[in-house]
Amino acid sequence: MEIRVLRYFLTIVETGSVTKAAEVVRVAQPSLSRQLRGLEATLGMTLFDRGGKQMVLTAAGRRFLPLARDLVARADAAEAAVGALAAGRAMRITVAAPPTTITDVIAPFLATWGPEDPLVTVQAESPAHAYQALARGADVAISSAPPRSRFAGLPVARLPLWAYVRADHAWADRDRVTIRELAAEPLIVLTPAHGTRRILDHAVQDADASYDIVLECDTPHVAQAMAASGHGVAVVSDDPRFDLHPLLILDSTGEPLQIHLHAAWGADHYALRSIEAFAAGLSRFCVERYGPQVAARL
Structure with a gap:
């Protein structure tokens, strides 16, 4: 069962016609009809009642419809994720940081994001253990302790005591x-x-x-x-x-007196572009929120 054929099936459902569906997907009508029959043969059921002018789903077709939509949606999500991986972008970022940093800095920063930005999961860690979270699956860690040289990273801000x-x-x-x-x-x-x-x-x-x-x-x-x-x-x-x-x-x-915030991540992380953008954006946000005096020194 090919995802491409499932897309054809959904287009026929939406248009109510093989002819109209063929125009939408830019496939010759005879070819589209053959592939629909092949899908029905694979499933062992008739999906459409072909007696009228429009293609009307049978009872079996109505039950198969949500399954087809789910499979196609999953395929679309997988394609998007693979595309993001290839481009060095992340669709979801896990951030490890101390609770105070999460409350006063990271959460307000994330509130400025839009739906096109990655989803972010935040886990609370003590400053001493934030970088250890990178080995447990976190994508980026924020801490007041300087990161080890084996990590990539950048200074985020110098916040006052x-x-x-x-x-x-x-x-x-x-x-x-x-x-x-x-x-x-x-x-x-x-x-x-x-x-x-x-x-x-x-x-x-x-x-x-x-x-x-x-x-x-x-x-x-x-x-x-x-x-x-x-x-x-x-x-x-x-x-x-x-x-x-x-x-x-x-x-x-x-x-x-100031506490220095650092961001760190694996130097070979697949989504370097997204993580670097997150850390740089967090640094800019701190300056906007607290003033130029907190700008990190590179």
Whole structure:
């Protein structure tokens, strides 16, 4: 049973005539009639009632119709997928990234896509394990950790770390705070597994200071919630929540603390064009969303 003949069958159903169908598919009518009879012989059933002026489906033909449509649709999808493979494009991309990056960066970026863009599946991974997901089937990984040299990739953005305080805090009328000032406050921080925490620790060490940890959190949302409830100053990189006020954190040289996002993928991936377009688009989106100061340095 050939897909080509199934397409002929569906065209006859749509036009109600072998003659009209022959014109649509550009096949001589006698040839089309022979192929239809061959299909019926293969199936062992009569598909059309040929008694009237139009080709009307028999009961068997009506039952076969959805099966034929499904087979042709599957064939069309397979042809499209093969074409995408040959062109180095992907119809579906799996992205591995930390939960904060998914919530604040990737999901808003995907909301700007259209139906012609690939479908995207996102799986949450810690920054330390995001690149390992490439070996488990992910097409591209986003992490704050630099990728290994065996991967292809590019820098995505340099996002700031924020100190979040309540509206009644003494810093609520400021837009930045030094690392020494911050270290003197009770802090709500993430666990050492997070890149944000490691950057904070290094900055405090470089400033020859120390800080008081009120609470370590696994998720930035909880850290902000605890700050909103008055337990201290939250240090995270995600967008503000709970009406908290954000302050840039300046290191000992006066530069803002930043977390660097990287994208990585297999250098021999079949869909390099699609993945490179995704990573480059994500980088442009970060600049549009947060400003030119977050542009990655190549």
